[in-house]
Amino acid sequence: GAVVSQHPSWVICKSGTSVKIECRSLDFQATTMFWYRQFPKQSLMLMATSNEGSKATYEQGVEKDKFLINHASLTLSTLTVTSAHPEDSSFYICSARGQLDRFSYEQYFGPGTRLTVT
Amino acid sequence: GQNIDQPTEMTATEGAIVQINCTYQTSGFNGLFWYQQHAGEAPTFLSYNVLDGLEEKGRFSSFLSRSKGYSYLLLKELQMKDSASYLCAGMDSNYQLIWGAGTKLIIKP
Numbered sequence: 696g697a698v699v700s701q702h703p704s705w706v707i708c709k710s711g712t713s714v715k716i717e718c719r720s721l722d723f724q725a726t727t728m729f730w731y732r733q734f735p736k737q738s739l740m741l742m743a744t745s746n747e748g749s750k751a752t753y754e755q756g757v758e759k760d761k762f763l764i765n766h767a768s769l770t771l772s773t774l775t776v777t778s779a780h781p782e783d784s785s786f787y788i789c790s791a792r793g794q795l796d797r798f799s800y801e802q803y804f805g806p807g808t809r810l811t812v813t
Numbered sequence: 814g815q816n817i818d819q820p821t822e823m824t825a826t827e828g829a830i831v832q833i834n835c836t837y838q839t840s841g842f843n844g845l846f847w848y849q850q851h852a853g854e855a856p857t858f859l860s861y862n863v864l865d866g867l868e869e870k871g872r873f874s875s876f877l878s879r880s881k882g883y884s885y886l887l888l889k890e891l892q893m894k895d896s897a898s899y900l901c902a903g904m905d906s907n908y909q910l911i912w913g914a915g916t917k918l919i920i921k922p
Contacts, residue, residue, distance in 0.1 A: 729910075738900065738914040739856070788855050800844055800904060804855040 697723045699791050701805035708779055708812055715775045716808045718789030724769040725791035729802060730762075733786045745772055779812045786810075815839050817913035819901045824919045825891055833886045833899050833916045841906020845884045847875050848900040850915065856900055859886065888918075896920045 698721040708714050718728060727746050731739045743759075745751035745766035753759045763775040772791075776783055786809050790802040816838045825831040837845065844863035848856035862868055862877035862884060874887040888895055898915040905911055 739912045741909075741912070744909070786853075800908065801846070801858055801861060802910065804848075804857070807853075807855045809853075 697721075697791070697793070697803040699725075699789065699803045699805040701789055701808050703808060704806060705809040706811070708810070710780055710812055711778055713775055713777045714779055714810060715773055716787055716789075716810075718772045718774070718791065718805050720770045720791040720803070723791075723793050723803075725772070726769065726794050727792045728766055728772040729790045729792070730764060730772075730774050731788045731790065733788060733807075739788065742774075776810065779810070781812045784810055784812045815903075815905060815911045817901055817903055817911055819899075819913040819916045821914065822917045822919065824921060825888075827891055827893060827920055827922050829891050830887065830889050831891060831918065833888075833901075833918065835884045835886070835901035835913060837882050837884065837901070837903040837911070837913075839903040839905040839911050842879065843904040843906065843908055845875075845877055846900075846902040846904065846910065847884075847886045848902065850898045850900055852897075859899075891920050893920050893922070 700719045702717045730742045733739050741754050742757045743751040743753045745764050747766050747769050751764035766772040788807040790804045792802050819835040846861050847859040850856040860875035867876045872889045877884045898917050900915045901913040902910040
């Protein structure tokens, strides 16, 4: 099956600093990548959707200037949490999807990045 | 509006069968997904249904009724490792996944 990697798997940073999380599709071309956030005991919350070479589409309530998303290639998307604060501490998960056709609507998830802001 | 409903928590016994229900309302419909998520880990794909009926995959089966906006995930011969959250997600007309809050399944010996 398709493999998506995420790096780092966990990070601790100080309040006010920025953190970059990478999401890579290892064996397929990811036309679309999704970034999710999940707080403890809650479901996935979609933050933004990005298509390769285009600006990301952010969900309502997600600050695009705070969560910078770059999808520069078909295998790499990055999420940068700028000026992180303790309330940004969460589990960030990316997923990737290839070209849409009737056989491939599935999103393949990365292993997630646990961010702790102190 | 778009909405996915599923029970918050269920308990079952090792070796038994459990059915996790999900009702959905989406703007357009391009299929229904089930994912498994163990605590602290990312979701893993279990099944995808776009046509009515039952799809069986080993110990796991998934059912869809589009007319009723209803799906269920059936887990047979439960094992302790099946303790996890099970996420139901409907795909809307824009191919976006609308996620349910997840059902936490607790397996007891």
